[in-house]
Amino acid sequence: MNEEVKGKKSPQLRFSGFDDEWEEKKLGNVSDRVIRKNENLESTLPLTISAQYGLVDQITFFNNQVASTTNLRNYLLVKNGEFAYNKSYSAGYPWGAVKRLDRYEKGVLSTLYIVFKPKNINSDYLLSYYDTDKWYKQVSEIAAEGARNHGLLNIAPNDFFQTTFYAPKSENEQQKIGTILSKIDSLIQAKTKKLESLKAVKKSLLQKCFPKEGEKVPEMRFAGFSGDWEEKKLGEIATKVIDKNFDLSVQEVFTNSAEFGVISQRDFFDHDIANTANIDGYYVIQNEDFVYNPRISVTAPVGPINRNNLGRKGIMSPLYTIFRTKNINTLYLEWYFKTECWHDFMYLNGDSGARFDRFSIKDIVFFEMPILFPASVAEQQKIGQFFSKYDSLISAQQKEIDKLKDIKKSLLQKMFI
Secondary structure, three states, X not given: OEEOOOOOOOOOEEOOOOXXXXXXXXXXXXXXXXXXXXXXXXXXXXXXXXXXXXXXXHHHHHOOOXXXXXXXXXXXXXXXXXXXXXXXXXXXXXXXXXXXXXXXXXXXEOOOOEEEEEOOOOHHHHHHHXXXXXXXXXXXXXXXXXXXXXXXXXXXXXXXXXOEEEEOXXXXXXXXXXXXXXXHHHHHHHHHHHHHHHHHHHHHHHHHOOOOOOOOOOOOOOOOOOOOOEEEEHHHHEEEOOOEOOOOOOOOEEXXXXXXXXXXXXXXXXXXXXXXXXXXXXXXXXXXXXXXXXXOOOOOOOOOEXXXXXXXOEEEOOOOEEEEEOOOOHHHHHHHOOOOOOHHHXXXXXXXXXXXXXXXXXXXXXXXXXXXXXXXXXXXXXXXXXXXXXXXXXXXXHHHHHHHHHHHHHHHHHOOO
């Protein structure tokens, strides 16, 4: 690949051997609008456009079928290789999304979508072009006033097909661009599939490596260990941290995220949320301390408990419950709290009533929580180390995906006009 001279009608980055200027093309001249109806119920697969996953069936995306089967005759019949424009905007997709049907031979879409079939243009090139933001400006110009109505952009099909874009004159260059970006997409999809598999295995192992309710031993355990696990109340192996930041000696504010664990507020929010005038009433949290966040979410239905493994102390809002452990391996306990073993106790003794986004439980009750753990510290360590290493595999896989996405984003910016 080589860099192009600025000012020419050509992209910043292109394949060697191509140096002519690109042509401006009107979408209506390189595609035909698809208006065929599903009158004969040729397909009963209702589709939707996911900005992230492309054209997918509604059951996969919504976990149920949104479209009524009685109305499918009035839907558009879309065939493999055809494109659809979803005029609904979402985070990261301010002007909707254009995707190609690749997963299925055919499906049906609401007439709210604009469907078209490319001609005289390489399909992979067009697919990659609509992954860029190069088409946003023209679409924003044709959107009618009051366009953003209930999440749906007011864009007439005729106007949409009047939009133009630049493309190489050479079919070979179009193909090369489409192919390299398709290969990156395939790598991202393969690594994402592997990531999902790793997460599924981790979830299964967490269920099997800790005892189920009413049992004293797990389904799976490391060789060389036997005997019932011990049970103690949280208050027997931990004490509540009540050290306040009265002298303002600590300035870094931490938060407890269900997804990222204990993290600096500045890293999580890109700025400090806490009012520095009030941090004298915040608790001082040391490295290895645990934090319970009562805010509930889909992934943390009773709120998350995470360990401070940042290697330094910080301060946290008194809305959190902080505790320091004794006579138990902290790495083991960290993973114990990533299971659902303790959720039933919370449901039975807590309340999520008054504030739907926050779980409420009294401290005196919270520290009555039963904790199961192996009598052997060596077994505790093995469990903690095993899951930490497994988590490192997941993190490494996610970093590879993020790196590929960054490469793709850079290419999309540099290989199109």
